[in-house]
Amino acid sequence: MGRRSDHTRAELEALILSAGHALMAETGYAxxxxxxxxxxxxxxxxxxxNVFDSLDDLVLAINTRTFVEWAASIAQRLEAAGKDRIAVLVDSYFDFATVxxxxxxxxxxxxxxxxxLFPDRYAQRRRTLTVIVEEEIARVLPPDRADRAAPLARSLLATVHGHCVFALNGTFALLEEKHPREAALVRVREALAAAQASRD
Known part of the structure; x- marks a missing residue:
């Protein structure tokens, strides 16, 4: 029989989230x-x-925890980065996804x-990762083009994500692409160079 009153609601939420996150790491969503x-x-x-509204709510909470850990790992890598912070961003993306x-x-x-609707309480926490990328993109753009950082960051995230998915699911192997991580970085550098050089 399940325990009824061993933990407070806050303790239960933390317990469920920790166990759920560990299970997701073992089994994946399926x-x-x-x-x-x-x-x-x-x-x-x-x-x-009684703690989470539904299975979807629980999965969203677990995935948001992953986002928070992901953002923290990238931020930590950037703290020790040299001048080529864009390469660190791409490497961090691939490394986290692989591990x-x-x-x-x-x-x-x-x-x-x-x-x-996507709950705002989760959306705000997930945005931390996007903000990190936007800030790094803004660093390499001319000051008069800083307003392009956010849309460009979204496109570059999609580019790196696509390369990462293809690398992990074997599609790039079928396409005979042997260096997907390096290819992703090249595409990112090309897009940034175009953004730096473009004139309205």
Whole structure:
């Protein structure tokens, strides 16, 4: 029988999130289940849903935790970076995805039901990662083009993400691309050089 009152709500939330994050790292999104999370912490599934609104809410919380860890790892790498901070960004993206493959893929495997709004409490925390990239892009743009950093960062994230996905799922091997990480960095440098040189 599941425990009923061993923890406060805040303690339960932390316990569920920790166990859920560990399970997601082991199984990926396809093998994830709230029942297994409940089993691991010794509570009923109903207790999970007293803390999180739904399975989607729990997965969003877990994926947001991954985003926070991801942003922290990139920020740490940038603290020790030399002049080529863009290369550090690309390497950090690939490294985190490679080492934390199931957690990273779960971010993109999970979909909210059609029409459901993405909760602001999660969106704000996830934006930390995007802000890091935007700030690094802004550093290499001329001051009069700083307003281009945000849209350019989104496009460059998509470029690196696509290369990373193809590298991890084997598509690049089929395409005979042997150095996807280096190819991603080249594409990023080309886009930045074009942005630096363009004239309105």
């Amino acid at each position: 093998g994830f289940s709230a029942r297994e999370v409940a089993k691991r912490i010794g509570y009923s599934v109903g207790t999970l849903y 934390n493959r199931n957690l990273w893929m779960a971010i993109y495997d999970h979909r909210l039901p059609e029409g459901a």
